[in-house]
Amino acid sequence: MIKKTFNKIYDTDIGFSFFNSKIAIISSSIFFIIFLCSFFAGIVAPYNPFDPASVSLMDAFTPPVWSEGGSASFFLGTDQQGRDMFSTMIYGSRISLIVGFASILFAMILGVFLGVTAGYIGGRYEIIVMRVTDIQLTIPTILMALLVDGIARAVISRSMHDEMAIYVLIFAIGISEWPQFARVTRASTLVEKNKEYVSASRIIGLSNIIIMFKHILPNILRPILVIATIGLALAIITESTLSFLGVGVPPTTPSLGTLIRFGNNFLFSGEWWITFFPAIFLVVLALSINLLGDWMRDALNPKLKKR
Amino acid sequence: MSLLEIKNLNISYKTRKETIVASSNVNFTLERGEILGIVGESGSGKSTIANAIINLIDPPGQITDGTIKIDNQELQNNEEIIQKIRGKKIGFVFQDPQTSLNPLFKIKDQLIETIQTHLSLSYEEALNKSINLLQEVGIENATKRIEDYPHQFSGGMRQRVVIALAISCEPDLIIADEPTTALDVSIQYQILELLKELTKKRNLGVIIITHDMGVIAETTNKVIVMRHGLIVEQGNTKDLLTQPKSTEARSLVISVPPTNKKIERFKLIGPDGSEITSSSANLTKNIIKTWGVRQNTNQKLLELKKITKIFDDQSFTYGKKIDDKAVKAVNNVSFQLFEGETLGLVGESGSGKSTIAKIITGLVRPSFGELEYNGLSLYNFKRKYQIDKSRGQIQMIFQDPYSSLNPRFKVKDIIAEPIKFFQKSITRNDLEKNVHDLIDIVGMTRKSLDRYPHEFSGGQRQRISIARALATRPRLLICDEPTSALDVSIQAQILNLLKDIQDELHLTMLFISHDLPVIRQMCNRIIVLKNGAICETNETEKLFNEPDHQYTKQLINLMPKIESLI
Numbered sequence: 001m002i003k004k005t006f007n008k009i010y011d012t013d014i015g016f017s018f019f020n021s022k023i024a025i026i027s028s029s030i031f032f033i034i035f036l037c038s039f040f041a042g043i044v045a046p047y048n049p050f051d052p053a054s055v056s057l058m059d060a061f062t063p064p065v066w067s068e069g070g071s072a073s074f075f076l077g078t079d080q081q082g083r084d085m086f087s088t089m090i091y092g093s094r095i096s097l098i099v100g101f102a103s104i105l106f107a108m109i110l111g112v113f114l115g116v117t118a119g120y121i122g123g124r125y126e127i128i129v130m131r132v133t134d135i136q137l138t139i140p141t142i143l144m145a146l147l148v149d150g151i152a153r154a155v156i157s158r159s160m161h162d163e164m165a166i167y168v169l170i171f172a173i174g175i176s177e178w179p180q181f182a183r184v185t186r187a188s189t190l191v192e193k194n195k196e197y198v199s200a201s202r203i204i205g206l207s208n209i210i211i212m213f214k215h216i217l218p219n220i221l222r223p224i225l226v227i228a229t230i231g232l233a234l235a236i237i238t239e240s241t242l243s244f245l246g247v248g249v250p251p252t253t254p255s256l257g258t259l260i261r262f263g264n265n266f267l268f269s270g271e272w273w274i275t276f277f278p279a280i281f282l283v284v285l286a287l288s289i290n291l292l293g294d295w296m297r298d299a300l301n302p303k304l305k306k307r
Numbered sequence: 308m309s310l311l312e313i314k315n316l317n318i319s320y321k322t323r324k325e326t327i328v329a330s331s332n333v334n335f336t337l338e339r340g341e342i343l344g345i346v347g348e349s350g351s352g353k354s355t356i357a358n359a360i361i362n363l364i365d366p367p368g369q370i371t372d373g374t375i376k377i378d379n380q381e382l383q384n385n386e387e388i389i390q391k392i393r394g395k396k397i398g399f400v401f402q403d404p405q406t407s408l409n410p411l412f413k414i415k416d417q418l419i420e421t422i423q424t425h426l427s428l429s430y431e432e433a434l435n436k437s438i439n440l441l442q443e444v445g446i447e448n449a450t451k452r453i454e455d456y457p458h459q460f461s462g463g464m465r466q467r468v469v470i471a472l473a474i475s476c477e478p479d480l481i482i483a484d485e486p487t488t489a490l491d492v493s494i495q496y497q498i499l500e501l502l503k504e505l506t507k508k509r510n511l512g513v514i515i516i517t518h519d520m521g522v523i524a525e526t527t528n529k530v531i532v533m534r535h536g537l538i539v540e541q542g543n544t545k546d547l548l549t550q551p552k553s554t555e556a557r558s559l560v561i562s563v564p565p566t567n568k569k570i571e572r573f574k575l576i577g578p579d580g581s582e583i584t585s586s587s588a589n590l591t592k593n594i595i596k597t598w599g600v601r602q603n604t605n606q607k608l609l610e611l612k613k614i615t616k617i618f619d620d621q622s623f624t625y626g627k628k629i630d631d632k633a634v635k636a637v638n639n640v641s642f643q644l645f646e647g648e649t650l651g652l653v654g655e656s657g658s659g660k661s662t663i664a665k666i667i668t669g670l671v672r673p674s675f676g677e678l679e680y681n682g683l684s685l686y687n688f689k690r691k692y693q694i695d696k697s698r699g700q701i702q703m704i705f706q707d708p709y710s711s712l713n714p715r716f717k718v719k720d721i722i723a724e725p726i727k728f729f730q731k732s733i734t735r736n737d738l739e740k741n742v743h744d745l746i747d748i749v750g751m752t753r754k755s756l757d758r759y760p761h762e763f764s765g766g767q768r769q770r771i772s773i774a775r776a777l778a779t780r781p782r783l784l785i786c787d788e789p790t791s792a793l794d795v796s797i798q799a800q801i802l803n804l805l806k807d808i809q810d811e812l813h814l815t816m817l818f819i820s821h822d823l824p825v826i827r828q829m830c831n832r833i834i835v836l837k838n839g840a841i842c843e844t845n846e847t848e849k850l851f852n853e854p855d856h857q858y859t860k861q862l863i864n865l866m867p868k869i870e871s872l873i
Binding site for chain 1: 706
């Protein structure tokens with residue numbers, strides 16, 4: 001049964017391309033291991049770093065197990081509060097991934113909606129939407145996210161802020177990523193809307209909403225999927241950058257970026273592991289997603305297919 | 308010694324899942340002064356052979372066996388020799404003159420570059436030679452026009468330049484791959500005449516690859532008929548066209564619409580060689596039951612009143628006047644369409660045929676004029692299309708069967724969607740029954756309902772397209788070049804199907820085509836269009852037998868006729 005499904009997947013062009021690309025296999029396995037680890041963080045991680053009962057300041061600054069003074073109970077050492085590095089990273093990547101996925105989903109829904117409608121309806125509406133994306137694209141992602149975060153801080157009361165931080169972050173990153181989606185979606189829509197099956201639907205009298213979202217959208221999903229994958233890596237990095245700058249998630253629930261920021265203070269006093277391991281972890285995570293997106297772009301584009 | 312000798316040529320394309328044999332065991336020879344035609348349906352391996360001769364087969368294609376000799380010089384797999392021979396001994400004319408010239412170079416530079424690559428001439432000599440060549444292919448004012456860029460030439464002129472390029476290095480062999488398919492009838496005639504003349508004058512060997520039997524009949528001496536990579540028949544053009552022996556050749560000849568008479572139905576030949584006389588007449592019973600019996604009352608169904616379309620007419624919307632120089636895609640066109648008749652719109656590319664269809668279906672707004680369907684105006688005072696006035700009674704069948712079906716929909720969803728749209732409360736059983744009736748009537752199996760469009764051939768997709776158009780119970784069916792992307796034998800099937808459906812269901816049709824023989828077979832009345840304006844409107848037989856307008860006469864005289872040999 002499993003073999004049959006596997007053969008069926010292998011038989012499709014995309015499946016064949018996947019199983020014949022080492023990069024695709026390796027990067028997707030790494031990504032899924034990280035994804036599963038962070039999803040089941042409670043089971044995988046040896047400690048719960050957010051539980052004050054399990055943290056002891058006495059264990060602070062324990063180096064990794066292979067260094068002098070390392071302890072077998074803390075494989076990658078501990079940070080300045082005595083939290084186990086490995087567990088904190090697993091829990092941190094959970095926050096990074098949640099923010100990444102949620103913000104890219106938000107950006108995708110917004111961008112695709114505006115892109116399809118702009119491409120299909122055209123006219124003044126299209127001009128307005130596309131100029132807004134142009135303007136937005138001139139503002140660097142980080143700056144945009146900082147701006148949103150700053151506004152949110154001013155609007156939301158201090159006590160609420162820590163709770164709301166993650167939503168603000170998702171909104172901030174999402175709002176700075178949507179123009180990519182809008183542009184690609186509009187371009188594909190313009191190609192698709194001149195095809196005769198769209199004309200046929202118009203002659204039948206179907207409403208614009210049905211034509212846009214039932215007929216055109218499924219036919220332009222491929223490029224959107226590629227952008228979403230590469231955008232996911234970008235979103236995770238943006239989240240880390242914001243947290244590194246101290247405007248991201250609160251220190252009580254650290255993400256990878258927050259961990260790097262903490263560690264950064266101790267980098268030159270000898271406690272290198274506090275910043276080193278989260279940084280490597282982030283690089284591996286972002287790289288695996290990026291490589292996956294790269295492969296996907298090539299595999300889904302018939303023009304780039306190797307003969 | 309023959310100019311070109313091909314022996315036992317085998318070419319195959321290896322893909323991941325299978326090996327496709329593009330040509331197997333191909334043998335033929337070509338002498339100087341001869342024009343050889345290669346015909347066959349799409350995918351029969353015509354172009355593959357031409358590409359093999361100049362060694363331009365795209366990977367993963369591969370010549371697996373055989374020899375190709377020019378003047379006894381072996382070419383196969385000999386890149387060094389082929390480099391010298393390509394352009395020098397063999398000239399190539401491609402299908403689309405729009406893309407076969409580099410738009411960034413002047414004609415002059417393209418000609419001189421080719422000439423200097425193969426002949427040791429100085430720049431001045433090469434320039435003089437280029438001017439002579441352009442004069443030879445019939446470009447007026449050659450000394451001046453040689454300084455122009457490709458976009459400054461029309462399609463036919465460009466194809467002349469391509470031919471000039473092909474003969475620039477005094478080749479012995481010219482290969483023309485569908486040289487006139489992208490051109491209009493009158494220009495096609497000129498290009499073919501030019502090729503014939505050059506063949507005689509320069510004693511060339513010419514290979515013309517085409518799917519058009521008319522072109523074959525008017526130009527070639529010898530013909531090869533191909534199917535699935537095999538030569539099924541070859542011989543003298545006249546013999547082959549008058550007494551075809553193989554099933555494939557018979558099917559090709561018999562499905563060509565005759566230019567000199569009107570026939571009731573096209574004859575079709577099955578794979579076993581026997582004639583097929585199927586008709587969908589008995590299949591329409593169920594449809595008629597659901598539609599209710601219709602009768603033709605010969606009433607006026609559609610009327611166009613002084614319709615004019617100027618593209619890029621935004622300035623008009625803001626209340627400015629349109630200047631007289633604006634190009635009118637449709638210029639003051641008025642005609643009436645009566646219930647039950649088939650009206651043909653014929654004209655060359657750019658004559659506004661398709662724009663008229665789009666205006667009737669509401670895809671394009673007219674700049675001026677009125678459109679009435681069943682006495683109701685389809686465009687309101689804001690020039691907005693009122694689709695609820697026609698309630699799906701106007702449907703259209705498109706030219707390109709590859710883009711007219713949504714690739715993400717199953718066939719049954721494609722057909723069911725319009726039914727569901729017009730009958731919101733339809734039960735599941737009724738819907739299924741309706742869809743089954745429709746797929747039956749267009750001659751497809753019910754199994755095909757669960758498949759996706761890409762699993763079907765062009766002709767089958769066109770049938771699905773017809774089923775979808777019928778799903779809304781239309782009264783007016785607009786066919787915009789419905790068969791021009793199809794092979795002749797498939798074209799005959801689709802045209803038969805359209806005729807049957809029209810007879811049974813009492814449909815009114817507006818049939819748009821550039822192909823005069825097809826129009827003659829399908830229509831009761833014909834409108835001839837030129838540059839967006841009507842030249843002549845007449846009954847079909849009268850128009851063909853005694854055309855009034857000069858332009859109509861020209862069109863009828865110049866169309867390639869398969870009967871010219873018979």
